[in-house]
Amino acid sequence: MKSKATLFFNAFLVIMFVFAFTLPASAGKTYKLGMSLAITGPTSDAGNPYAKGAEDWFKFVNETDYLGDGDKIDCPIRDDQYKNDTTKRFFEEFLDDGILIFLSYATGGNLALKRDFEEVQIPVIPASYHEGLIVDANYTFMPVATYSENAVGLAEYVVEKHKGTDTPQVAFFIHPSAFGRGPLEDTRKAIAEGLKIDIVEVVEHGTDLDNTAMLQRLQSKGVQYVICHTVQTPVATMLTDAQRLGVSAASFGEKGKLTFLGAHYTGGSDLIALAGTATEGYIWADSYNLTSEKNEKAKKQLELAERYGRDDKAANSHNYAAGILAAQIATEAIKETKKAGLKINRENIYKTMQALNFNSFAAAGPVTYSPTERIGVDVMNIYVAKDGVFKKIQAFESQYIQKVRAGR
Amino acid sequence: MSYFFQIVVSGIVVGSIYALAALGLVLVYKSSRVANFAHGQIIAAGAFITFFLTVRLGVPIFFSFLASMFITFFLAMSVERIFLRRLIGEPIISVIMVTIGLASIFDGLIYLTPFGSENFSFPAFLPTESIVVGGVSISWTQLVGVIITFVLIGCFSWFFKKSTVGISMRAVSDDQFGAMSVGISVPRVFALAWATAGLSAAAAGCIIGNITGLNFETLHAFGIVVFPVVILGGLDSILGAVVAGIIMGLIQQFASGYLDGNFGLNGTGDVMPYIILLIILLFKPHGLFGIHEIERV
Structure with missing residues (x-):
């Protein structure tokens, strides 16, 4: 009889012990x-x-x-x-x-x-x-x-900062996919809505080891700004080639040189890791706060x-x-x-x-x-690569993207 | 005129790097008649080993470069010893499937390391200013890359033409049974072919990595990008790989420089080498320098 009572008591203790540990866990959802x-x-x-x-x-x-x-x-x-x-x-x-x-x-x-x-x-x-x-x-x-906001916003930024009365001559350097082409189409719609840039050429890149011919061609056509919408690796190769050829602009919009700009996935610390000093001066639109x-x-x-x-x-x-x-x-x-x-x-x-x-x-x-x-x-920061990090120049919000969206 | 010459120089630079990357494919095919689909992964491994030794262990880059070639030499030799030797005499398709499987395994192994999903670049060890002659510029990275490429290709050509081992490799390539009958160890030749292919892949990986930065997806893509070079040159010809590499590089740059952006064309730099390849293969189905084998029955 005594052993039966002990058994029940022990079982009770075990159950209480189990509950003691499970209750707090099951308290929340x-x-x-x-x-x-x-x-x-x-x-x-x-x-x-x-x-x-x-x-x-x-x-x-x-x-x-x-x-x-x-x-x-x-x-x-x-x-x-x-x-x-x-x-x-x-x-x-x-x-x-x-x-x-x-x-x-x-x-x-x-x-x-x-x-x-x-x-x-x-x-x-x-x-x-x-x-x-x-x-x-x-x-x-x-x-x-969106990427389209990045691209259209960058085009607007070019118009805003471009020195001179001529229309900025822009080339697009994009990923050969819907990811790359979408923002380009929206920039074209923004142009139709009155954005004052000329898209001189669109380059859909491949797995390139050298962009010399492309960069020289862009220069010969009077391109001054290259807006990139792709991933970092092809941009890194292009920037390295531009540095080697001496065609990168030392300051924004420098005449006779190329100023490079890009959307979200083209920039960041990874681009600096890949292209090193060739990244200096690269303008990047992104909606994240950077630790730099x-x-x-x-x-x-x-x-x-x-x-x-x-x-x-x-x-x-x-x-x-x-x-x-x-x-x-x-x-x-x-x-x-x-x-x-x-x-x-x-x-x-x-x-x-x-x-x-x-x-x-x-x-x-x-x-x-x-x-x-x-x-x-909605807001994006315009960053510039300087001394090995991206630094904020200003916050920017695209105006033309609203017109593009309204036209859909 | 400097526009034209700049394109020529860039085409030669790109083409010679293609040639070096293609060399490993040729070496393996030349000895064993196998197209190695894991070649791109070995290219990437060579680049990452050099980076690891240089940046993480502080080894001077020149020694890291040599060490990575040494390591990939034995890595590729081990791959042949463990996975491919037992397939000697089996249908070629089985061996090719094994190389595809190996590519997946290498992918998985590299993804386990930070190199699989992060971007890196080699520390600058050459002057960053370009060399400009008559308005034509070439970077030190490119120049050194081209020199290394031609030195290595020269060494390999000499090795195959003059050395006993190289001649025995050619003999195996020509006729395995004939080679065996004169006492050449076919398995040893296969191992050596894979090992030398690994060595050249590491060299190619380092040069490409110096130009594009170190990104696994980009690096291993070159194992496939250079396939047209190998086919155009003739699968079993080292000279063919060099000539075809430079032809491909020049076509790419000229198409990009003169066709893209004109006449409503775009992306011809990527497509044109394939169009030329198809045209040449119509007239020379075994490539420019490939051996046309006639089997008499």
Whole structure:
């Protein structure tokens, strides 16, 4: 009899012990998200630090009880190696897991899944800023200004800063894909709306070891500005060749020389790592705050990177900042939905995201969405490469892009 | 006129680097009749080894360059020993599939390191000012690249023509059974062919990496980019690789310099070498210097 009582008592103790450890864990809710991007394979030089930024932010949210009540975010990050079919498979698996928001990556993958996003009605935060992703789409929330805004904005910047009364002669150096061509088309539309530049030539690059012929040709046609929309490697080769040939402008718009400018994925610390001193003077449009600015925002980014043991390269990458911002948008959407006392599901998250408004240390300006506005950070910073880092010249917002969008 | 000469110089520079990158493919094909689809990965590995030794271990770049050739020499030799030797005598398609598999394995291994997804550049070790003669400029990086290319190609040509090992490699290439009957070790020749291909790939990787910066995707793409060079020159001809490389480089630069942006054309620099390749192959199906084998039955 005594042993039976002891047995019950021991069982009671075990149950209490188990509860003691499980209760705090089950006190909070876990919200599922999913992220698919290229951690390896093509463009992984951007995808890898992007994934680290998102991972670190979600870790920070969970460790600091950022959402309150012990609530946590569970966001598996999968490597799709830049393959659209793999992205699609991951997306379907994430849907089966009941994710609230999909954090996606490439232009191609997003275009391929665009109809699916609408059908499933799931909010999506892409790493691609291709304008086409938000055309006839309701569920894609672009974190920052689009590539088209970058390109048109840079063209406007050229007009603003060009010395002389003649029309600036511009060449486009673009990636041979929809990613490269989209912003060019929007710049042409901006010209039709009255933007005063001449597009003298469009160069779709290949795997080039030498751009001498191309650079000489551009010069012979009187080109003064080259706007790039591609990835860093071909830009690095071109800048190195321009430096060798002595055709790079020493100051913005120098007569008889070429001034190089580029959009989001053409610049950053990676371009400096590839092209070294040939990068000096390169003008770059981007909506992220850079750590080279050494401001309070940069300090926070570096603190986060240090907290999770990231090396300097990742910590100072604008792609790391981009990953953080994407994760922050998702986090804020959950937090605000919770604050509004709504049930956390896709529908309510979507409603919240349409009025989301917050400041991020990773971005150049505030993140603001509305039912008609699907771009988070509208402002972009114009940076110039100087003494081995990109330094901010000014903040800039494209005016012509609104006219281009109105004409769609 | 300097516009024209600048294009000529750039074409020769690009072409000679193509030739060096193509050399490894020719060496493997010449001895074993196998097209190595993992060649681009070995090019990338050579570049990254040099970078690692120079930047992380502080070895002077010249010694790093030699060391990377030495390492890839043994790396490629090991690959042949472990994966390919047992396929001697098997259908060529099986061997080619193994090289495709090897490319995937190398990709995976390099992706495990920071080199798979980060960009780097070699520290500047040559003067950054260009050499300008009569309005035509060439960078020190390009000049040194061309010199190294021609020295290596000269060494390989001598090796194949004059040395006993080189002659035995040619013998294996001509007739494996005949070579065996005179006492040449075919497996040893295969290993040596892969090893020398690894060595030349490392040299090519370092030169390309110095020009484009170190990005894995860009570097390993050159393993495929140079295939037309090898086909145009003749798959088993070193001289063919050199001549075809320079032809391809010149066509690319001339098309880019004179056609692109005119007559509504664009991107001809990338397409024109392939068009010329197709035209030449119509008349010389084995390439410019390839051996036309006639099998008598």
